[in-house]
Amino acid sequence: MRQELTSLIEQYETHIHGQSLNIKLLLASILTGGHVLLEGVPGTGKTKMVRTLASLLGGTFHRIQFTPDLLPSDITGSMIYNMKEGSFQTLKGPIFTNILLADEINRTPAKTQAALLEAMEEKQVTIQGETFELPDVFFVVATQNPIEFEGTYPLPEAQQDRFLFKLTIDFPSLEEETKVLRERIENKVNSQPIPTFLDMDTFAIIRKEMEQVTIRDSVLEYIMKIVRLTRESEMFRFGASTRAAIAIGKASQAWAYLSGRDYVTPDDIKIVARPALRHRVQLSPHTELEGATVDQTIAELIGSIPVPR
Structure with a gap:
């Protein structure tokens, strides 16, 4: 199974330039069942890094843009009344996925932050008194902007402790950044879907081996x-x-x-x-x-x- 991971990392690095260490640390985190706090200035490829990982692993991916008016139910889901059938139905939120990108988590109030962090710890969500299990592979990557703090709600130390890693995304080297620029200008970026190297069942076996x-x-x-x-x-x-x-x-x-x-x-x-x-x-x-x-x-x-x- 290690050979599959080696091939996956090689493919990963063809899409994300200049982040070899962070790529391996992201993989290490998802292997252990942990979560990651990702910090970097805008435009450094944080979203692409997480989306690419989801594609390579063959997992489902959701992204939530955190804002001051975001409610806990916008993440976890809610109960709605179906007038046609005359009954209540559960509408599951975007948290029901394999890989979740919580973009700018410090933009939303503590109550909404807590709803996400509870799900990270318990791997389950309660909607109107009914408990739902999250997928076995459930990986949250929460991003923060380190240079803009107006109108933000910084995560308390106790909540930061819930994350396995805090990774910092630096600017790539001159050569790597020039390569990205050339690819974009010459439209050499492949618009085709990123091929899947693993599936969730295989990934579960790799986890057992790692343990x-x-x-x-x-x-x-x-x-x-x-x-x-x-x-x-x-x-x-x-x-x-x-x-x-x-x-x-x-x-x-x-x-x-x-x-x-x-x-x-x-x-x-x-x-x-x-x-x-x-x-x-x-x-x-x-x-x-x-x-x-x-x-x-x-x-x-x-x-x-x-x-x-």
Whole structure:
């Protein structure tokens, strides 16, 4: 099954340029059943990245544009009265899908945000007292714009903790951006549907295989040292929770699987720790005054911990 994933990644990179690391981290997240908070300025291809993943995996895809007037029922669905049949019917919302893009999640009030986050955690939706299960493969990617905060409702730290990763979308390199520009100007972008490489049944089998990846006790201790040091270090005002340690452990299994191994190494931990921690910790005031970023501080903290042999 690893060969199918390798081919899928290669095909993915032909459609999305300059985001190799984020592509693999997205795949690692969906393999573990987690969700992703995707942050980047407009025009960097966030929607295309998620839509392409859905096409390659053969899953259903829905996109919700979050706005201040969006209601919870606009996401989950509602009961409507059918006058012709004289009975109530359930109208399911766009959340009933395999891959959901929650575009600009910080544009909508807390009540609507909470409706989505509850479904992410419980994998079920309650509509007028009736509970409906979500698909087995249910993956939410919520986007945020990091440069525009007027009229927004920032996600509280406790709600951000529900996301496995926070990924940042940077601008591609000059060569990669020039390639995108040339393709658009010369109309070389393929308008045909993106071919499906997997189906949901095959993906479920791959998930089971991934769960068999071994994590030695010494590597588990390494994860705990990283997480606990975020709580003890003066560089952080708030440290990471136990959920963060679980996220790093599961994500490292997926990363090792994508790398063709059946065991986790400390290098796998180093790769997944930054996106798993950057939204779960808060820098102390004196660290911020020194001009350090969250990513720099996490890297410094991990570098200070001895690597297990």
